Amino acid sequence: MKVAKTVKEIKSSSGSPQSGEPVFLVVGKLHRPHGVHGEMIMDVITDFPERLKAGSKVFVGEEHRPLRIKSCRSHQKGMLVCFDNFSTPEAVGFLRNWMVYVKASDLPSLPKGEYYHHQVIGMRVVDETNTLLGIVADIIPTGANDVFVISQEGGGEFLLPMVDEMVISIDLEKKEICARPLPGLIPDMKD
Numbered sequence: 356m357k358v359a360k361t362v363k364e365i366k367s368s369s370g371s372p373q374s375g376e377p378v379f380l381v382v383g384k385l386h387r388p389h390g391v392h393g394e395m396i397m398d399v400i401t402d403f404p405e406r407l408k409a410g411s412k413v414f415v416g417e418e419h420r421p422l423r424i425k426s427c428r429s430h431q432k433g434m435l436v437c438f439d440n441f442s443t444p445e446a447v448g449f450l451r452n453w454m455v456y457v458k459a460s461d462l463p464s465l466p467k468g469e470y471y472h473h474q475v476i477g478m479r480v481v482d483e484t485n486t487l488l489g490i491v492a493d494i495i496p497t498g499a500n501d502v503f504v505i506s507q508e509g510g511g512e513f514l515l516p517m518v519d520e521m522v523i524s525i526d527l528e529k530k531e532i533c534a535r536p537l538p539g540l541i542p543d544m545k546d
Contacts, residue, residue, distance in 0.1 A: 379419055380462065380473070382407065383455035388444030394435040395447050397455060403463060407434065414456040470525060480505050480515065480532045483523070488534060
């Protein structure tokens with residue numbers, strides 16, 4: 356199993372947002388104009404930067420203003436993007452520090468057994484006897500495997516590595532993870 360990073364986002368296997376999921380997902384942050392042709396420096400906040408290309412529709416700012424990407428290219432650790440109908444640094448200057456979004460329904464499908472972070476955060480975690488262990492509060496990417504931060508009802512929390520031995524199943528429809536944590540991982544769990 357693998358969790359793909361996409362900041363604060365959710366999608367079902369059909370690509371449509373499920374109930375309670377965000378409609379827009381952050382894919383970048385605009386910084387400042389670059390050059391004289393209306394390009395802007397953008398940090399990329401997605402595992403799928405290839406979907407940001409000429410002709411792609413994105414939404415910027417808290418009002419989710421629709422814009423179409425005229426051109427984009429890699430630049431240092433981010434991208435240079437230019438939007439249709441903006442051809443000078445002065446014209447795009449007001450977009451400085453705005454977030455760039457895509458619709459959740461436009462996310463690419465993931466292979467079986469892979470999930471977006473936003474799909475997993477907020478899910479109930481139960482053991483094999485259907486006893487509630489907690490709720491996924493956060494995900495820590497470690498390189499080898501992601502680690503779920505599980506918040507418990509009493510205010511405690513524990514870490515659950517996302518490995519096949521401990522995460523038995525993830526059910527997106529039920530919004531539930533069945534886990535087999537090792538004794539000692541959960542503060543109140545008996546050996």
